[in-house]
Amino acid sequence: MGILYHINNKHVWAGGRCRHSEEHEAECSNWLQRDTVVFKNLRMLVTNRDWCGSMKFYTNCRQTWAVENFFSHTLLHYCPKQKSYGYDAYHIRNMLAVMDHNNHLGRMPLVGQDGEVYAKGQVSRRTKQWVAYEEKAPKDFKYIPG
Ligand SMILES: [Zn+2]
Structure with missing residues (x-):
């Protein structure tokens, strides 16, 4: 919500402040006024309930596709689940899978x-x-x- 204050040339507000230098404030001169249509439209976008509700997902989202891709395309080739291996053999097969994966990333x-x-x-x-x-x-x- 800080952007709604920043564009009004208010860089300190209850619960927050801007992280830029004070020189930045002096460099800018075209601040938006709160009663303009542009500001009202931006406020409507920033405070959109659906968008704000999805922020939790975007800030905590972790993609796992790379690990899953490695697991399904490389690791299962070297260490199929149907076979059992001793610790050393399993360890070495994992190392081979990592080498295979890393050397073929940029194909x-x-x-x-x-x-x-x-x-x-x-x-x-x-x-x-x-x-x-x-x-x-x-x-x-x-x-x-x-
Ligand atoms: Zn600011």
Whole structure:
């Protein structure tokens, strides 16, 4: 809500203050007045109940897709759940999976002879709609010395 004070050239208010320098206040001269339509529209956006209610999600949202992607595409390849491993073998297989994953993170998309990127369609489980994905170039294992 601090932006509603800041744009009115009020940089200290009950419960907060701006973090910029006082020089910044002197540099700006076109502050909005509270009775203008522009200010009222901005206040309506900033104080929108739905948007404010979703802020908790956006400030605490943590994406896990990268970990899940690593787990499903790489780790399960090296350590399938159907087999059991001793601790050392499991540990080494995990290390191989991490090396494989990290060395193939920046793979370029697969390009055909016409210069177009290969795309493939896949149905999204969440949205139940087809989504186009770029097909990545095949993995090479040049980082492993002979
Ligand atoms: Zn301010």
